[in-house]
Amino acid sequence: MRPSLPDQRRAQELAILNEIPQNGVPWNLLNMRNIAMDNTVTRKTKKGTFWADLWNGIMPLCKGYNTSGRDKEKRLPCHASSVIYGHTASRGLDLQRWTLGLDSGCVYGRSMSALVLDADSSATDARRVDVELRAPDDEDDEDDVKHTTVKFGDNGQARIVSVDCHQHEDSKHRLEDEKDDRR
Known part of the structure; x- marks a missing residue:
């Protein structure tokens, strides 16, 4: 069999x-x-x-x-x-057909991204679409959320959701210290 x-x-x-x-x-x-x-x-x-x-x-x-x-x-x-990977902030969000690089540089104050698989992710035809979603009040204190649909697997699709990150003063100093250590 x-x-x-x-x-x-x-x-x-x-x-x-x-x-x-x-x-x-x-x-x-x-x-x-x-x-x-x-x-x-x-x-x-x-x-x-x-x-x-x-x-x-x-x-x-x-x-x-x-x-x-x-x-x-x-x-x-x-x-x-498909391979989903991270730890490549220098490349940013890197979406290719069979690889999805999700490190969009949050540690540097850029954004944080996640791959979202829905239960019916293989049921529909996938095409890439970029949509920006905003909170109903659209206040400055609300982060913008970006939503991208990508092909995933043979016939499925997934969503990449990204939110803006704010670099904290602490992380700026830590990054500067790490650069000094490499010299």
Whole structure:
């Protein structure tokens, strides 16, 4: 009996997390920004290729498992997967088809973003829409909320919700201290 699609996806996700040795190294998971030419992980943004660009280039080739052997189209035996990541404030909100970078720089006083999956997120056709929602009284003390709909998974959609952050005096000093420590 052939495994169901949800079972195949679960097995693939577990393999990505458990069977790729580099994914078990905490430093890689916390610091990966780019992949260098020698296929090593680097946190240097000027060296190599941004990992999410590589991921987004490969995912269109994931077309499931071909059991007939007749399909001559170039394909990989996988199902496309979305990756949600953070800790990349310098890139800002980075929404690509198969990767969603949510670090929109709150620590620097920019905004905080969240991915919202609704129960029916796979039921509708997804297209990107930007909407600005305001509180009913539209007072200055209310933060503006930005809402973006993006494709998520095979046929679904998700919402990215962002709110403005206010940099506290404390965090400004901490960031200046961290810069001094790096010098």
